[in-house]
Amino acid sequence: MADNPYASGQDYQFWRRAVSRTEAHLVDPVTHPKFTLTRTDRIATAGSCFAQHISRRLDALGFNYFVPEAGDGLEPEERARRQYGVFSARYGNLYTVHQLNQLFREAMHGERKHETAWQREDGRYVDPYRPTVAPAGYASPGEVAEARAEHLGHVRQVFAEADIFVFTLGLTEAWRSREDGAVFPLAPGVAGGVFDEARHAFHNYTIDETRAELAAFLDGLWTVNPGVRVLLTVSPVPLIATFEDRHVLVSTTYSKSVLRVAAQAACDGSDRVDYFPSYEIITGSPTGGMYFEEDSREVNSIGVAHAMRSFVAAYTEEGDGRTDMALRREESEAYGDAASIVCDEEEVDRSVSS
């Protein structure tokens, strides 16, 4: 047989073997996880909404979900309402890599920003960089600053003490301050503040910008926490809206493509960074949309379960529930007997039907 570069390939390298011949819910694209999570590892999470699923699952499995800003002493409902425990600290969704690195620089290097409080229509104030985490808002810009200072203390713990940092890249589209380049998670005016074209501008990050910012963040992170390992994922949740003058689906593809490439570059660049393909599991053609809710945007519980099954199997010592050979043989031998029971079963069916 003629030799060729693919001749010695593994099954997972071939679509027909790894996908076409595999049931959709069993497709597992993780091949070479770089590290294993132990129950003592402090696992921190940040990023867009999808990262929350990882937090919840790890917590449920009894892993050490590291939450320095946990809202201790609050009632569970109040904790949830004020977004304690959603991520390791109460930073809300960090959709862009630039938001993440901005938070890092502020927490670790004291970088200051020009806009520090937004007033809402009800007169209350919110933090422009996490405007939804305090539904009641604050009475004054001073209170916002106080709360932020406390928050940044917890953020420092996250960056400095985590053993594993899980970050889900969400978007490339962002609103920034023209004055100092600060990045906001939501456009001014959406959850507070007032949009001012002279002070605020839309920006859609390029691959070069995103890749460089992620590299800068990682360099900074390892400076303060050399041992931390980073697990990157790309959120499979499409953009809810694009500010680009084009179809939201096209913008979604652009955004996710940039993030996916940036994640790969970071992964290729360090043994301390790995990429977990939840994006591929949820959005790939093998599952053909079956993991989205009716709005074709939100990920449903079956999809989350698939991603987390794959995650747990790859990165933990817990339940890779695949069948061992002896068990398969035992079941196989029993199959003929069991299948033949239909003969009795028909009799029973008749008895209950008559």
Next chain:
Amino acid sequence: MRERLLQRVKGVLRPVAGMLKPDRRSVRSVPQARPRESGSYNVLLVSNCATSIYETVLKRLCPTIRVTAYDDRTAQQGHAQFLKDCAENDSVILTPLRRDAAVQDGVDENKIIMLPPFYFTGYHPDTVYLAKPDRTSVTTRFGAYHSSICFLAHQAGLGIADTVSLFTEDVYRELEYFTAWQTGRDNLLGAFSDAGMPIDPLFRNWARQGCFMHTVNHPHAHVLVDIGRLVAARLPVERRDVGLPVADKLAHGPSFPCYPEIAEANGARGSYYFKPALLDELMTLTEFVTMCYETYSEFPHGSLIMRNWPPRKTKAFEALILGRFGG
């Protein structure tokens, strides 16, 4: 006689010792039904609970055929008539069990199309059959299907509430329920491949749509339609290319839920609602356990046995509940 036939079937389905799957190279070549030169084309269909749906599908897809259909038990009990029907029909569609019996009694192998029973435990790994001392099945409003957890808990003397509390992911893991899907798939696909009718791509499509079984041997109608289409393709007659749905008659029978934890692990949605036979109503898990307990209490303790249940799992269950309920 029946035991001998069962052994013969097991010989077909059971892999060679030490092998994971039956050796596909040993699969017999698939005989092609003979085309009829004139007149109508007669088909004998002998299957199980799916017979009626298969018959509907075949008639719909092959408008020129005349189908004689009955279930496997009828063929077994009326063997002489069955042999007569085999002789009088152009194609005979049989389970492997019935096929072996027919060939042994001289039925032309070339006119036989093998159609294995559809048995898949992946979504219902808790389902077991219970036998009385006289080896007949214990039945409830759910026919012969039982929950192994419920039965084991009853035998262990647990109360209803304690039994309900055992329906958890941890217990399922101990009882190896999470491995049932893949082993069940391999066995089912192997049985159909051995019968010369591979269903692998169909199976993948069914699985994409979630749980496609009412019980371990009652698939949803669309599954039987797909298989019926494969059977129809083996008949040398005019075929219509239609995709109209057929009534899901097996939906009137009992329907066991795929437990949510099992469902989630297998790309499906689950519940704990049980539908009894013939009634359009649902029982909660507590109601189901209560009903089962009433039935089991009618028999002397220890007199019922679970069919095809490895003692290893009973030990695992006993170890699991030891000390949990003050026992």
